[in-house]
Amino acid sequence: MKLSIIIPFRNEKGYARTVIKHVHDYMSKTGMSFEIIAVDDSTDETWSILKSMEKKYSRFKAVQGWKPPGYGKALRKGFDMAKGEIVVPYNGDMCDSLDDVMKYVKIIDSGYDMAFGSRYMKGAKVVNYPREKLKFSRLGNLFLQMISLSSCSDITNTFKAYKKSSIKKINPKTDSYEIGVELALKGIRKGLTYKTIPISWTGRTSGESKMNIQRAVFKHFKTSMKIILGIV
Ligand SMILES: Nc1nc2c(ncn2[C@@H]2O[C@H](COP(=O)(O)OP(=O)(O)OP(=O)(O)O)[C@@H](O)[C@H]2O)c(=O)[nH]1
Ligand SMILES: [Mg+2]
Secondary structure (H helix, E strand, C coil): CCEEEEEEECCCCCCHHHHHHHHHHHHHHHCCCEEEEEEECCCCCHHHHHHHHCCCCCCEEEEECCCCCCHHHHHHHHHHHCCCCEEEECCCCCCECHHHHHHHHHHHHCCCCEEEEECCCCCCEEECCCHHHHHHHHHHHHHHHHHHCCCCCCCCCCCCEEEHHHHHHHCCCCCCCCHHHHHHHHHHHCCCCEEEEECEEECCCCCCCCCCHHHHHHHHHHHHHHHHCCCC
């Protein structure tokens, strides 16, 4: 199998059906072999929506996350199950673009271990980004780009692509949103090759963000420091 798209869900009853249909329809048209794995930690109707879709969408599978739940844990469970040569964490709130997924696949096909995207480079298209969050994201990413000497100005965004073998080498261990930083920074530190391209990102118009900014900033910082110092 070529591609595994891992989608974490937590209380996304407004998006679950749309996202799975959108990804399944788009990928089916490409002719590429793929699977979609939803990892769910919801307490609303999202889980029953996802389960009911498994029959209709043959390349789609829904599983429940580990307890207690976490964004990073959900992705790690998805990685463990993934059979694709290329693995892409994809958000369940329609913010990421499938055209970008295809660009990532091309980058990895051309020989890179990882494909990174940035919302903050020339050519990127960002719609509806909450102002306060943007400030933290830009500043944090500037810092991370400096300390990692990376071509990527958007290290924190988890929407990137990895060879399955690269995920194995990185061996991610974090439980929450900082898994994005862990994957990218450890990948860079281990000498895995990558290319960065501008991507599109559209903010949610339904449901709620599950990210607590203060907590996320602290955890991202702590994780980044540990990685840079070689502790994890
Ligand atoms: N399985 C699982 N999914 C989660 C968890 N936390 C968030 N998610 C999902 O991960 C994706 C990204 O989470 P969001 O809440 O949108 O976080 P965000 O993108 O920083 O916030 P927005 O800017 O509002 O979109 C969404 O599909 C969420 O439903 C969790 O603990 N477990
Ligand atoms: Mg989101």
